[in-house]
Amino acid sequence: MDPAVDRKVSGIVAATFTPFNPDGHINPAVIGPYVDYLTKKQGVTNVFVNGTTGESVSLSMEERKVLAEVWCREGKGKLDQLIVHVGCMSLKDTQELARHAEEIGADGIAVISPSFFKPSTADALREYLKQVAKVAPTLPFYYYHIPAMTGINVNARDVVEGIEQLIPSFRGLKFSGTDLMDFGQCVRLSQPNWSLLYGVDEQLLAGLAMGAEGAVGSTFNYMGCHTKQLITAFKAGDLSQARAIEFKVQELLCFAIKKGFNLGVNKQLMIEVSGLSLGPPRLPLLQCPADNSQAIAKKYHSLFPDP
Template sequence: MNSVKEKMAGIYPATVTPFSADGSINRLAMLEIMKRNLEEGAGGLFIGGSSAECFLLSPRERKNAFEVASELKGKTNLIAHVGAVSTCQACDYAKYAKELGFDAIAATPPFYYGFGSREISRYYHDIYEASGMPVIIYNFPGNTGKEFNLADPVYRELFCSPAILGVKHTNQVVYQMERIRSLNPDLVVFNGFDETMVAGLALGADGSIGSTFNFMLPHYKLIFDTYKKKDLELALELQVKANNIMEALCSVGLIPAIKYVLTAQGIDAGEPRRPFLPLSPEQKQYLEQVLRQNLVAG
């Protein structure tokens, strides 16, 4: 494993954005979540991603979240998600993250307008050239609608270019993750779906970035450590329990559910941004039952 992979390896919570009653970012709650996760063994923090409701935040709020996380600079690996539809906006976020001392940046591809591979490749090169930081490609086709077709020579060249540090593979087709890693073994590869952690590790992921790690990182740290010790039977047993929880979370609404559980654990994460809706009493009761039956640590 090269030095960059060694430094970046591990499991990272995709940190949520807690809101106060007036709708502003609750900086103290965000710091409390991050510090707790570090005490629980997180290898780093992924800031401003999907779990942070990034596309529901204003540009100033996205930068505010980076500022809060930068208080932990030097204490852990910090990755800033800078993705935007506009290249100019993404470059602005990337340059600000660098100024704040983040260790790495990540970006979803630009979406909505049906951009082609040449346009998407140029977007990543522009971010790299503007910030001086190679980018982790946030591969999330289920949300962005953009597939990185590795038969396309433009994408093959992109994944092998100095502009790209790695990939956050939030795609249940883990075969593609292995193909990307095979194309460029020097990339830092993160499994991006919590529910496929064991599969991702089996196919060579250096670590994992997950939304549910906010409130159940010890459970996933146990999966990660157990897999590394080659106790595959226990790792799979723990993954199944985690997947039971994930199934319940998704059935009631992933982001509202994560915020509800954090608040129930004593850290007031507030309500999600509309159009997300808070959980009903029945949904909360169902979720609490599933957590009691399946959460091993956390």
């Protein structure tokens, strides 16, 4: 069967948070309202599920399957593209999640490199990705490059060069790194049916200038509508307006970093802005102190006042 890879991903893709109950169990009941918030309040119709923002490596296999299933069910008819991240430390677990994503009707899968036993070369990583892609051949396949988290010292450029010969379903890259030369070379090597998605929210404008066709990010959960305005301004050639929005994003994140910005803080900010009951992060991540999250939310509203 030919892979269903005709629809390119572009624009804003929200890297979703995983909702937990206060007792630490996943809370899939929130996903329906979450979909409605993204689509109706933020104008975001693409999601990246069970990634870094979703605390995937802290979830069990069964939890990841349940979350992917509920996102697919609740997003049907509302979301344009739903990419499920299936990367694990184990090749067999990654393959199992890839098969599952294909079975439940996901629109694509993404895979991060293992980061305990690390691939030492691009060829080793490419072979790993090939072994995952081949078990779900009908799904568009994306490599998720995030060296700050994986510690993988392999340029994405070396991974993607000629990869379509190894992985016919390969359709792009989530580049969550700050090396714009490496990203630029990925753009240079890109095929017409690939989607090059930038993943460092506070540098999105630079990524767009290098040729990104869209972006995957955690802040798009609560700043998606503003980021869409940034992209619109960039495409219209209004760099002054695009910079003005980007500088606001950077000002917010600079303020948040001083408050100890991490995934727990980011999640709490989403709760403050959206009103969704997403719960705490899972240990070893700690919940954000209330005074910090409220201060960051106040800063957010001062920079992005409600219309």
